[in-house]
Amino acid sequence: MNLKPLGDRLIVEPIEQKEMTASGIVLPETAKEKPMQAKVLAIGPGARQEDGSRIAMDVSTGDTVLYAKYAGTEVKIESKKYLILKETDVLAIVQ
Numbered sequence: 001m002n003l004k005p006l007g008d009r010l011i012v013e014p015i016e017q018k019e020m021t022a023s024g025i026v027l028p029e030t031a032k033e034k035p036m037q038a039k040v041l042a043i044g045p046g047a048r049q050e051d052g053s054r055i056a057m058d059v060s061t062g063d064t065v066l067y068a069k070y071a072g073t074e075v076k077i078e079s080k081k082y083l084i085l086k087e088t089d090v091l092a093i094v095q
Contacts, residue, residue: 005044008087012038039064057087064094
């Protein structure tokens with residue numbers, strides 16, 4: 001991937017919902033909810049303070065995060081979907 005996020009942005013790959021429920025019902029594409037969990041692929045250097053110094057990012061590459069449902073900008077590169085999120089759109093890091 002040739003994307004480098006700027007500022008306090010990060011690039012994530014959404015983790016798709018399972019296609020079958022625990023009871024064996026197959027979910028069509030229209031019934032699936034938008035994914036809210038993703039793996040962090042790249043992070044920016046962090047936001048700038050007024051004095052020009054950087055604020056360190058709380059997330060790191062490889063983390064699995066939960067993000068706001070309609071957050072970010074979706075981009076498609078080489079037939080794969082990625083999201084560019086601001087760090088403030090991240091709700092939690094999955095432990």
